[in-house]
Amino acid sequence: MRDALRSPLARVWLPVLALAGTVAALDRRSDAGDLLYFVHQGERMLSARWTDTFSDPTLQSGPLQLLLTGAARSTPVLAFVVEIGVAALLLLVLGRLGVSARWRVALGIASVALGLTHGAFVDGHPAEAVTPLLWVLAAIDARRGRVVRAGLLVGVSAGLELWGVLGAAVLLLAPRLRDALKGWAVEAGVVLLQLAPFALFGDFRMFDYRWRVAEGTLVSVVVPVGTHFGWPLRLLQAAVACGLGAAVALRFRRSVHAVWLAPLVVVVARIALDPLAYGWYWLEAEALGLVGAGVLLTAWPVFGPVKGQTFRSDPL
Numbered sequence: 001m002r003d004a005l006r007s008p009l010a011r012v013w014l015p016v017l018a019l020a021g022t023v024a025a026l027d028r029r030s031d032a033g034d035l036l037y038f039v040h041q042g043e044r045m046l047s048a049r050w051t052d053t054f055s056d057p058t059l060q061s062g063p064l065q066l067l068l069t070g071a072a073r074s075t076p077v078l079a080f081v082v083e084i085g086v087a088a089l090l091l092l093v094l095g096r097l098g099v100s101a102r103w104r105v106a107l108g109i110a111s112v113a114l115g116l117t118h119g120a121f122v123d124g125h126p127a128e129a130v131t132p133l134l135w136v137l138a139a140i141d142a143r144r145g146r147v148v149r150a151g152l153l154v155g156v157s158a159g160l161e162l163w164g165v166l167g168a169a170v171l172l173l174a175p176r177l178r179d180a181l182k183g184w185a186v187e188a189g190v191v192l193l194q195l196a197p198f199a200l201f202g203d204f205r206m207f208d209y210r211w212r213v214a215e216g217t218l219v220s221v222v223v224p225v226g227t228h229f230g231w232p233l234r235l236l237q238a239a240v241a242c243g244l245g246a247a248v249a250l251r252f253r254r255s256v257h258a259v260w261l262a263p264l265v266v267v268v269a270r271i272a273l274d275p276l277a278y279g280w281y282w283l284e285a286e287a288l289g290l291v292g293a294g295v296l297l298t299a300w301p302v303f304g305p306v307k308g309q310t311f312r313s314d315p316l
Helices: 002-006 008-027 035-045 063-072 075-096 101-113 116-122 127-143 147-160 162-173 177-201 231-251 258-272 279-298
Strands: none
Touching (some): 008 075, 035 063, 063 147, 063 177, 075 101, 075 116, 075 127, 101 116, 116 127, 127 147, 127 162, 127 177, 127 279, 147 162, 147 177, 162 177, 162 231, 162 258, 231 258, 258 279
């Protein structure tokens, strides 16, 4: 019994997940924004009319997110899935980074107290919290040479929302360029595998959508408010964000801090260059900030070519 109470499950996972579950119980009747829309579209994807899923250009969710929301079928269920899931994923990432049990508990509780888990549900875009954490896992794997799994993780993140492809930058943490190329090939394959059925057999119009530049954004300083912002400009935005993240990954690849700094640069650049200014975008930076805090508490930042700066994986 004493050994059970000392286990990571009892000391780390149960306290954090219990707290996240309690908040989810309070949130389950809340308005979850676009999440209800994703539920309905997910139900369509799981029906005989699945080929029409992306016939409406306003649907910018990835197939994987629709699959999960459609399977859940209700937002009260998703409250628990999303909020407990985000907390669990954060604990997993921190464990893979070798963060001590006490700091994992503290940061897990902080993710609930600071509204990361709550926002992932009530703002209606859980991918904003989940995707950056998947990128960190991919970065860890890439750094260890496990590029196939790293590419798979980035591809999976794009299945939630398509901007997840920007995680390609972290694959440059692989030991060799040809390893990164292998990871990119896996990522591209996973993304194509998810989208191809809808493009081949249905009316796929996701890329027909055009946003309008909102007031108060950095983009509105350059172009008038209300200007159309289509997918060609999205590609430019992605190229800049991914390029900056890639530069950070290459510059600091010998430091363990590259696994969260490179994703952070990508998301901050993406947000800065976005034509819209939704509050839930900052869940991306919040998730990475918590990971960064865990790494800083474990390994002081050294950005030069220091040998021996590796991950110490604690029991999960």
